């Protein structure tokens with residue numbers, strides 16, 4: 001078992017405009033999340049969110065603290081959301097077991113000392129995507145299944161953006177300090193997510209694209225609406241969206257993604273929309 005840790009700093013939108021392709025990728029793309037029996041963690045100083053992935057195969061994998069947190073255990077001052085995008089798995093929180101199936105989530109509250117994950121079948125391992133943010137109080141740990149989610153049907157086939165948003169860890173479903181997470185699934189033939197797009201300067205966001213078919217890709221759009229840039233993304237990669245940035249994407253096929261947010265409020269609807277013909 002190993003933990004691979006990386007740190008990213010925050011950015012000014014004035015500096016961002018001068019970044020070339022490589023620099024954009026170094027700053028915002030999280031290229032690797034899932035590796036057998038390894039914890040991958042990327043700590044962004046954008047609202048101090050940690051974006052990561054754990055794929056237990058042969059072992060039960062423990063989420064250990066990292067030196068940068070200077071804490072006795074990972075969740076000493078943090079809360080955590082895990083969403084499984086692989087085969088059925090188990091999450092154990094201080095000795096309590098939760099079965100977490102594909103596309104199910106678990107919220108784990110601050111103060112939980114021991115978080116361990118395992119797969120039911122190593123030939124179809126669980127893949128736990130994670131977002132973790134600082135937390136000022138303890139909220140109860142709770143598993144959230146697909147049927148618990150608040151569901152929004154968005155877009156239309158005509159505009160190639162028909163999709164279902166499942167709000168898994170939102171304030172209407174589970175109590176948290178600042179973390180929100182959910183999953184958006186595009187219908188076959190639809191390729192545009194989050195279009196019309198938006199910004200929300202009260203919250204940062206991270207997107208993780210998955211179920212991108214072999215040989216296909218997603219072109220992620222970022223930046224202030226009048227200064228957009230693109231980052232081409234492969235299956236199971238994440239991207240950090242600072243508070244000044246829109247976040248939207250178009251795929252060469254349909255796909256699914258997980259979004260996670262943190263910041264000033266827990267109001268999912270607090271967005272400033274930008275219409276397609278206003279973008280530059």
Ligand SMILES: O=C(O)C(=O)C[C@H](O)C(=O)CO
Pocket residue numbers: 154163165182183184193194195200205247259261268271
């Ligand atoms: O497809 C969408 O639209 C989304 O999933 C939007 C995200 O949930 C989001 O950006 C929330 O702020």
Ligand SMILES: [Zn+2]
Pocket residue numbers: 198199200205247
């Ligand atoms: Zn958003």
